[in-house]
Amino acid sequence: DAPNSSREKSAAISSPTPSSVTNTTNLANSTSSKDENADKDNKHARRPKDQAFTQQRMKSWEPLLDARYVIVTYLIIGIVFLIVGFVVRNKSNAIIELVKVYETHTTDMNGLTSDDGTKNMEKLDPSSNMEFVSGCEIGDNPNFMYKQNTTCTIQFEVPLDRGDLKPPVLVHYQVNNFYQNYRVYQASYDMGQLLGSLKQDAVSAGLCAPLNIVKNDQGEDIKINPCGLIANTLFNDVFTLESVVGPDGQPIEGAVMNETGIAWKSDLEWKYRQPEGFNAEPCSSLEECSCEGPEWSCTEPYQAPDGTYYRYFYPEDNTTQYLYETYPMVVSPIEGVLNEHFVVWMRTAALPNFRKLYGYIDVVIPAGSVLTFKVQANWAVVQSQSAKSLVVSDNYIFGGKNHWMGTMFIVVGGISTILAVFFFVIQMLYPRKLGDKKYLKYKED
Secondary structure (H helix, E strand, O other), X not given: OHHHHHHHHHHHHHOOOHHHHHHHHHHHXXXXXXXXXXXXXXXXXXXXXXXXXXXXXXXXXXXXXXXXXXXXXXXXXXXXXXXXXXXXXHHHHOOOEEEEEEEEOOXXXXXXXXXXXXXXXXXXXXXXXXXXXXXXXXXXXXXHHHHHOOOEEEEEEOOOOOOOEOOOXXXXXXXXXXXXXXXXXXXXXXXXXXXXXXXXXXXXXXXXXXXOEEXXXXXXXXEEEOOOOOHHHOOOOEEEEEEEEOOOOOEOOOOOEEOOOOOOHHHHHHOOOOOOOOEEEEEOOOOOOOOOOOOOOOOOOEEOOOOOEEEEEOOOHHHEEEHHHHOOOOOOOXXXXXXXXXXXXXXXXXXXXXXXXXXXXXXXEOOOOEEEEEEEOOOOOOOOOOEEEEEEEOXXXXXXXXXXXXXXXXXXXXXXXXXXXXXXXXXXXXXXXXXOHHHOOOOOO
16 A cells, blocks of 8 residues: 555656646746846847847758759850950950069079079060160179169160050069068068057067167167068169150150059058157258257258258157168158158068069050160169069059969869860760659748
8 A cells, every 4th residue: 555655646746737737837928928028128138039030040042953054054154254364365465564684693583594593585485575684783782873873774665566555654673582471571570660659569679670779880779760671671773764765766745754652542541650759841942941959850951852852850860770761762751651662662572573563654655665764773682592673564454464364264264164065965975854843842841
């Protein structure tokens, strides 16, 4: 009797009465309604709304990989890419590009130099119009022509069989075998300095080392502003367009090289500022432009290319070497880090062979014209085993001459077309009948 009694008690406990079930259900519904009301009252509730998107009940469509659809899709992609590829390739080939290599110490310049540094002109692509010129070599003597106040001359002749150079005619300098993409090189700058700060923390100083502090003639420490490898390896060869003579022997009117508008506008607005406390003031004449007084740090007024005189003030000038003092041939004290050649250089290149925009000519240059540039060579390339060139070219919607974009379109289009033909042959030889698609339905919720 005792075991039976305990089983009855256990059954009574485990089998709830109808009234207890009703009470439990009411309690659950009451709790659920309270939670829902709480969610409605609480603006920060994390429960997603009861919608198709939030509850992942949206209808979907999954295409069936029918052979016909696959073949047609590949064929369309192939035809479109082939057409675009040939058009882009032809546009690129139509670009007139003139290249003058005026100093090289590399053995890796598209196969144009041998191991001993001599020129292999027989390897030169005739369509590239690349030539080697002499008279601008400075060897291992940086700033040589600036110190000697000398220049060399580079001339370009627009081929008669290639048509006119259409504006804007771009002037680039090209550097081969110089690794701006090296990790230590790319990290070697102080963003705070470039934004005008005069204070420098230990981390930034370490990134800029060893081009952070130098010794002057008296052995005193002089801070470099801006510091780092990028800023202090600025390409400082100076190019001046001396003349553009048309095929009739007459100078072309308005053919000047513009050196503004070559840097990214966002870089000039957001990434570079003159040092805090910098001040510059234009003067009406040289006599009225005195640098005397503590409010000016200049020793003599600066004369801009337009003839205007300026006096200026740089903070901590006695203990700091600023950019205009490091590269006076390129950067003026009025521009400082806002100089566009400097801003262009600071946007580092991804590859060891690169071009950077130096200026542009905004007039048509007829075929047969001769462009003459004066070059003040200051950037030494012996130790880096690099090469430097001057490039004149026109452009099209995708930029300068570059056959790789058109080639990649042609390659992708060719592969897609081959796949379309392959699948078509397979379908013809070994057809596969699919099931009747009208019986295929998605499982309803």
